[in-house]
Amino acid sequence: MLRALSVSVFLLLFRALPAAAQTTDPGSPQTASQTQNPPPSADAKKPKKVLTNEDLSNSTGKISVVGNGESNPGNKPKAAAPKTVSPQYVASVREKIEKLLKQIVDVDKQITDLKNFQAGEPSTNASGVQLDKRYEREPVEVQIRALQNKKKDLQAKLDALYDEARKKGVEPGELP
Numbered sequence: 001m002l003r004a005l006s007v008s009v010f011l012l013l014f015r016a017l018p019a020a021a022q023t024t025d026p027g028s029p030q031t032a033s034q035t036q037n038p039p040p041s042a043d044a045k046k047p048k049k050v051l052t053n054e055d056l057s058n059s060t061g062k063i064s065v066v067g068n069g070e071s072n073p074g075n076k077p078k079a080a081a082p083k084t085v086s087p088q089y090v091a092s093v094r095e096k097i098e099k100l101l102k103q104i105v106d107v108d109k110q111i112t113d114l115k116n117f118q119a120g121e122p123s124t125n126a127s128g129v130q131l132d133k134r135y136e137r138e139p140v141e142v143q144i145r146a147l148q149n150k151k152k153d154l155q156a157k158l159d160a161l162y163d164e165a166r167k168k169g170v171e172p173g174e175l176p
Contacts, residue, residue, distance in 0.1 A: 100154055101176065
């Protein structure tokens, strides 16, 4: 019984403390920052003048326009010097790109053959028999998906090569 009474008194006291801490005394002095620095009024700042088209026609002086650099020749951008790329670099990139393009064409042919096989059409190979190929246990759909993923990877490599060549200054007409 004594224990239940002490727990209830403790809970009552525990609830009363936060409420007492939140109340403010109306007679308490304000903090120093509140009394010394009154909030600045809107009239204290001088408003900037905005000119309209009608104001421009009536003005007689020179008006500065933000972003107009024609009157100041020092603000004009200088022409970038064209980068010279070695012919060996261009040739090596061209070879890599042609190799990747050939691989993409081969993968496309394989995908077409598998889709034709799946549809029940004859193979596009001359004899229809591929003696150098082994028997695949994977379903045709899985093989097609794997080839499509391979094609995406090859295309990503090709795009990366084009981007690298462009960053190094190779002209677009120099590559296939």
